[in-house]
Amino acid sequence: MNKQDKIKEAQIQLDNREHYRPLTTPMAEDTHRRVQQLTNELYDGNYIDEITKKWLYQTPNPPRILIFYTLTKIHKPTPVGRPIISGCDGPTEKLSSFIDKLLQPIAQKQQSYIKDTTDFINFLEKT
Numbered sequence: 001m002n003k004q005d006k007i008k009e010a011q012i013q014l015d016n017r018e019h020y021r022p023l024t025t026p027m028a029e030d031t032h033r034r035v036q037q038l039t040n041e042l043y044d045g046n047y048i049d050e051i052t053k054k055w056l057y058q059t060p061n062p063p064r065i066l067i068f069y070t071l072t073k074i075h076k077p078t079p080v081g082r083p084i085i086s087g088c089d090g091p092t093e094k095l096s097s098f099i100d101k102l103l104q105p106i107a108q109k110q111q112s113y114i115k116d117t118t119d120f121i122n123f124l125e126k127t
Contacts, residue, residue: 001072001079009081010070032063032091039095056094064089 001009014020036057043053070081087093107113114120 006070013083028063028065028091032059035091035095056098059091059094060089063091066090
C-alpha cells in the first residue's frame, strides 16, 4: 500500500462517525490535569506513597498528543489498515502502567489466564 492509499484509508476510518467523533477541544491537557488530580487523591488517601506519586507525575507537561496511524493487514485480499493510537508519553501512560502492575498478579491467578502463544498451544494440546 503506497503512502497516499494509507492516508486515504486512515481518513476513511477517521471519518466514520460510528467509531470516531470530532473533538471540539484537544483532550491531552485536560486528561493530564485529571490524571494529576487522581494521583493527588490517591496520595492524599494514603493509597500510594510519595515515590509512586512522583513516578506518576513524570508525564511531560504539556503531555504529548496521541498519534493515530494504521498497520496494514497484508494478509487480507483487499489491504485494510488496522487503527492504532500510540499513547507513548501521553497523559495516561504512567497511570496505565501502574494499574497493569497491580492487576497482573490477579489476572495470572485466573483459570482462564493464558500467558502467550506457546502457553495457548500447550493448553490446546492438553485439551
